[in-house]
Amino acid sequence: MTSDNNVELRVRALESLLLEKGLVEAPAIDEIIDLFENRLGPQNGGKVVVRAWTDPAFKARLLANATEAIVEMGYDAVQGEDMVVVENTPEIHNVVVCTLCSCFPWATLGLPPVWYKSAPYRARAASDPRGVLVEFGTEISDEAQVRVWDSNAELRYMVLPERPAGTGAMNEDELLALVTRDSMIGVTRAQNP
Amino acid sequence: MNGIHDMGGVHGYGPIDREEDEPVFHHAWEGKALALARVGLAGGHFDLDEFRHAMERIAPVQYLSISYYERWLEGTLMMLDAKGVVSAEEFQTRLDELSKSSGGGA
Amino acid sequence: MKITRDVVLGLYKNTGTARVDADVAASFKVGDIIQARIINPTGHTRLPRYVRGKQGRIATDHGVFKFADSLARGGGNQPQHLYSVRFDARELWGGDAKPQDCLYIDLWDDYLERAE
Numbered sequence: 001m002t003s004d005n006n007v008e009l010r011v012r013a014l015e016s017l018l019l020e021k022g023l024v025e026a027p028a029i030d031e032i033i034d035l036f037e038n039r040l041g042p043q044n045g046g047k048v049v050v051r052a053w054t055d056p057a058f059k060a061r062l063l064a065n066a067t068e069a070i071v072e073m074g075y076d077a078v079q080g081e082d083m084v085v086v087e088n089t090p091e092i093h094n095v096v097v098c099t100l101c102s103c104f105p106w107a108t109l110g111l112p113p114v115w116y117k118s119a120p121y122r123a124r125a126a127s128d129p130r131g132v133l134v135e136f137g138t139e140i141s142d143e144a145q146v147r148v149w150d151s152n153a154e155l156r157y158m159v160l161p162e163r164p165a166g167t168g169a170m171n172e173d174e175l176l177a178l179v180t181r182d183s184m185i186g187v188t189r190a191q192n193p
Numbered sequence: 194m195n196g197i198h199d200m201g202g203v204h205g206y207g208p209i210d211r212e213e214d215e216p217v218f219h220h221a222w223e224g225k226a227l228a229l230a231r232v233g234l235a236g237g238h239f240d241l242d243e244f245r246h247a248m249e250r251i252a253p254v255q256y257l258s259i260s261y262y263e264r265w266l267e268g269t270l271m272m273l274d275a276k277g278v279v280s281a282e283e284f285q286t287r288l289d290e291l292s293k294s295s296g297g298g299a
Numbered sequence: 300m301k302i303t304r305d306v307v308l309g310l311y312k313n314t315g316t317a318r319v320d321a322d323v324a325a326s327f328k329v330g331d332i333i334q335a336r337i338i339n340p341t342g343h344t345r346l347p348r349y350v351r352g353k354q355g356r357i358a359t360d361h362g363v364f365k366f367a368d369s370l371a372r373g374g375g376n377q378p379q380h381l382y383s384v385r386f387d388a389r390e391l392w393g394g395d396a397k398p399q400d401c402l403y404i405d406l407w408d409d410y411l412e413r414a415e
Contacts, residue, residue, distance in 0.1 A: 007263050009295065011222040013288040014229055014270065017279050024232045024302040031307045032231050033224040037217045082318060082361070084383075099201035099347055101245060102261070111217055111227075117261050119206040126201035126349065126402060127392050135209055145399045146388075150201065152345045153381055153405035154317035155361060194341050201349040202392065232302045242371035246343035 036111055042181035044075045045108035045158060048085075049184065050175045053163045062160070063087060075107050081156040083107065086149060088162045088186070093140050095133065095186035096159060097125035098151045105156035109181055116185065126150060136187040159186040166193050194246075197253035223262040230269045239272040247271040317365045319378040325408065327382060331357045332414040335384075335406060343371030346410045353390050354414045358403060359383035366407050379408040 018024050048070060052059040062069040066083035083105060086094040098104065099122050104112035115121055125132050129146045133139075140146060149157040161183040167175060170193065182188040200206075218224040233239055239247075248256075248268040256264065273279040300306070327333055337352045338344065345367045361381045369377040384406045388396035 007260075007266065008220070008222040009291050010270075010288060011225045011229070011266060013284060013291050014266070014273075014279065015225055016291075017284065017287055018229060018232060021279070022301055023236055023238075023278070024229075025304065027304040028232070028302045028307045029225065029228045031304045032228040033218075035307075036227060037224060041217075082316060099349075100198055100345060101248070113211075113215055114261065115209050115211045118209065119200055119203070119257065120209045122200040123203040123206050124209075129400070130397070132209065142397070143399075145401070146397070147400070148402040150347070150402060150404040152347065153367065153407070154364060155381075155383075155405055194343065195339065195348060199347050201347045235302055235306065236300050240370050242343055242367045243373075245367075246371045249343065 036106075040106055041110035042108075042179075042184060043176075044073075044110075045105070045181070045184045046176045046179040048073055048075070048108055048158075049160060049179045049190075050172050052085075052160055053175060054172065059160075066158070070107060081105065081107060081154060083156050083158065084149075085158050085160050086147070087160045088189070090144070090162070092145050092147060093133070093186065094147045094149060094157075094159045095125060095129050096149045096151060096157045097122060099123070099126050100150075100152055103151040103156060105158045107156070108158050109184055113181070133187060136182065138188050159184050161186075161190040164190050164192045194249055196249045197256050198249045218262075223260075226262040226266040226269070230265045233269050233273060233278075238276050238278050244268050244272055247275075317367075319363050319365055319376055321363050321378040323363050323378050323380065325360055325380040327357050327360075327380070327408070327411060327413075329357050329360060333357060333384065333411040334414045336410055336412055338410075340368070342368065344368045346406065347404075349391055350386065350404060350406070353386055355384040355386040355390065357382050358385045361405065364407070366409065368407075368409070377409075381405055381407050382411070384411075 019026060052062050062085050066085040070083050088094055102112055102117040104116065126148055129148050130140060151157050164178060178191040178193065180188060180191060183190040234241060234244065248264050251264060251267055270284060274281045332354060334354045335346060335350045335352060338346060359382065361383060363378045364381040366377040366379055369375060383403050386402050388400035388402060389398060391402060
């Protein structure tokens with residue numbers, strides 16, 4: 001529809017009109033951008049995962065009522081979203097998509113990456129999750145079960161990846177470094193030490 | 194609606210293109226586009242579901258060709274016009290003014 | 300309402316849930332086998348085409364939520380139960396899918412009917 005030059009101008013045009021009409025003030029725009037760019041992000045989800053790996057009672061609460069458990073950790077919902085956390089095991093591998101748009105657990109993972117919102121992912125994660133996982137370098141056995149979660153309503157889904165082997169002696173910071181955004185979407189596992 | 198956005202199971206979109214360590218916003222205007230949509234929603238000018246439906250109504254070729262945050266901008270403009278907050282005419286007038294003052298624009 | 304910085308800070312604190320505190324009866328319960336309705340709306344719906352007419356099982360009752368399809372046309376909340384429904388991959392995509400694989404999607408009461 002437009003080149004980058006033109007879309008930047010269009011955004012400026014809209015911003016100037018909303019400011020002039022007194023519908024928003026400039027610091028509010030900056031605040032929203034700062035929230036999404038700097039304060040939200042997968043580091044929050046990583047901490048939820050690490051706590052679940054190291055605190056069985058918290059993990060139980062997380063799986064029973066993720067919304068409350070995440071609020072407990074201080075990562076309040078952004079769009080007021082109700083959260084569900086689904087656990088990966090050796091037998092079950094979960095992967096999350098929004099086939100209709102781009103719904104994503106902002107409260108724990110921030111804004112989604114471009115690929116999550118792209119047509120190839122939205123189309124194939126639903127119908128060929130194993131093929132998608134192969135594309136991400138993730139091998140799933142023939143016997144394991146793959147569960148796709150299509151986030152089409154107002155519940156937001158996050159995967160609790162399996163804790164990698166050989167991490168028993170690691171501290172929380174070391175564990176946090178193994179938890180990637182991709183592993184909390186479900187397209188990869190957590191990294192090995 | 195049975196629009197182009199309803200993508201589950203569709204074939205032919207090719208491989209999933211991934212960027213290593215991508216930034217949250219690739220351009221400053223993307224953050225602004227997101228923020229202005231949130232302003233529209235927060236101000237009660239339009240509802241989240243109406244906003245999603247607006248984006249679904251972007252013509253299929255455009256929907257697939259423009260970038261994600263440009264869809265957000267288009268959806269916001271459609272809703273603000275529909276709700277009488279910022280008409281398409283006044284937006285175009287402002288756009289023309291900015292185009293001229295930036296030396297002809299795009 | 301003018302969106303000031305304080306308004307923004309206030310908004311991003313656990314507001315805007317789509318859950319509704321309304322006493323609405325559920326048409327289905329966990330374990331029920333349902334069929335997603337075959338609908339063809341020109342308006343907004345969150346029932347994707349790939350699920351319509353397919354049979355699945357109610358896995359969870361999430362409780363009562365605002366109904367997106369209604370809100371998008373200015374029809375108000377129409378609060379109703381929202382269920383996590385599990386569909387076998389083979390039901391959706393045919394025999395090439397693994398028999399044990401499945402897909403979960405959240406479907407409102409209005410999208411569902413009892414399977415024959």
